[in-house]
Amino acid sequence: MTPDPRLGLMRGDIAGSRWPPLFSSRAASLAALLHQLDASQWLPADAIAARQRGQLGMVADHFARHSPRFARRLAEAGLDAAALARPDGLAALPLLTRRMVQSTSEPIHIDQVLPGHQPVRTVNTSGSTGEPVIVRRTAVNQLHWLAMTMRYHLWAEPDLTGRLAAIRANMVDCGEDKDWGVPANLFFDTGPGLRIDIRTDIRAQLEMLQRFRPSSVMIYPSNLAALIDEADARGVDLGFVARWRTLGETLSPDLIERVEGREQGRVFDCYSSEEMGYLALQCPSGSGLYHVMAETVIVEIVDEAGRACAPGERGRVLVTDLHNHVTPMIRYDIRDHAEAGGACPCGRGLPTMRRILGRERNMIVKPDGSRHWPLTGYKQFREIAPIRQYQFRQHEIDRIEVRLVTERPLTGDEEAALVAHLHWKLQHPFRIALTYFEGTLPVGRNGKFEEFLSLL
Ligand SMILES: [Zn+2]
Numbered sequence: 364m365t366p367d368p369r370l371g372l373m374r375g376d377i378a379g380s381r382w383p384p385l386f387s388s389r390a391a392s393l394a395a396l397l398h399q400l401d402a403s404q405w406l407p408a409d410a411i412a413a414r415q416r417g418q419l420g421m422v423a424d425h426f427a428r429h430s431p432r433f434a435r436r437l438a439e440a441g442l443d444a445a446a447l448a449r450p451d452g453l454a455a456l457p458l459l460t461r462r463m464v465q466s467t468s469e470p471i472h473i474d475q476v477l478p479g480h481q482p483v484r485t486v487n488t489s490g491s492t493g494e495p496v497i498v499r500r501t502a503v504n505q506l507h508w509l510a511m512t513m514r515y516h517l518w519a520e521p522d523l524t525g526r527l528a529a530i531r532a533n534m535v536d537c538g539e540d541k542d543w544g545v546p547a548n549l550f551f552d553t554g555p556g557l558r559i560d561i562r563t564d565i566r567a568q569l570e571m572l573q574r575f576r577p578s579s580v581m582i583y584p585s586n587l588a589a590l591i592d593e594a595d596a597r598g599v600d601l602g603f604v605a606r607w608r609t610l611g612e613t614l615s616p617d618l619i620e621r622v623e624g625r626e627q628g629r630v631f632d633c634y635s636s637e638e639m640g641y642l643a644l645q646c647p648s649g650s651g652l653y654h655v656m657a658e659t660v661i662v663e664i665v666d667e668a669g670r671a672c673a674p675g676e677r678g679r680v681l682v683t684d685l686h687n688h689v690t691p692m693i694r695y696d697i698r699d700h701a702e703a704g705g706a707c708p709c710g711r712g713l714p715t716m717r718r719i720l721g722r723e724r725n726m727i728v729k730p731d732g733s734r735h736w737p738l739t740g741y742k743q744f745r746e747i748a749p750i751r752q753y754q755f756r757q758h759e760i761d762r763i764e765v766r767l768v769t770e771r772p773l774t775g776d777e778e779a780a781l782v783a784h785l786h787w788k789l790q791h792p793f794r795i796a797l798t799y800f801e802g803t804l805p806v807g808r809n810g811k812f813e814e815f816l817s818l819l
Contacts, residue, residue: 369517419683514656526557568593654715655716700720737755744784
């Protein structure tokens, strides 16, 4: 496939050399990596899988030597590092649970750091699950993270000179910038950027966007839903936004329909995690499939029996970090569920996922012990009552609290219709308690919002 022509226009950081550009050490590694990723995305799927196995063998060999705990894990599965790197080798290794990563009696990370992998930093994932996980990551992980951030821009943006707004958690120095920040500004004269902290009131967010008029907005799905509600309520036209780049939370089909049904901007989703970095990005071709960032991670989707899911099947997501040489994140059960995808019509060999379903705790539990993805449906709620935001919280096996923000107090008939609708949709006569909130519903400790939360 043809290389991305924009990569030929990168700006170097060595004075006096415009073409071909020259880069000082770290920038040079990053620039070279971008060219390699531009080519590797088009490799045939089997070539990608073979290279992944080669890299996996290298990481596994390193941990087998330096981590007694990992060596034991391999031995207990009847494997060694070389066997792990053979086809089907990885599938023979029992998965790494969150609890195993948390263990403090024998820490999972190792203290040896390869030359060139310094500095090591600690990622402490949010405690939203009540089970915080501490993972050490290296300078090499950071380099890959920067490269994938750039791939994310290259895939999502037809033109790097567009106006980009980002509404995120943990933002520092909010406000307008002359460019999109690192890494894009290392190589390109990008358009201007705007940073908004996620805790900013929705009305203020809307006003800032109206003033800045971004062509793209990076945003959490729940924030996007609230923004659209506010824009509708105030008759504000957000037609200047061509792309809503969602991240951080599970994107529901409801929201895609709401945004794209307005024919005001398309949704482009990103699947990432704090402990593993970028996992998958939606294909720039518009196929809707998510391509796995296979140069940095192996993503497996397995069913209840541990078998690999075929395209269209749903299962749990296991992730292997191919470049973390201090914490063996190998077959890590990230506690998400997803639907496996097939080959993408775009021609990229990167494996695909069709849909990210969300976290295990976002599944409803039935009194018979079965679990499934709850069907809720914003659109139908709106037909029953003027509901602006909702959240389901399952407190007990037969009791669900439905938190609501409404445009006005609901009538008794509307409440009854809503409960009847929920009984029908959830296929069980749960005890349902409607509770009301002003403004917006509270988010989790990590600043993220979940539509359905099982607290069992
Ligand atoms: Zn594709």
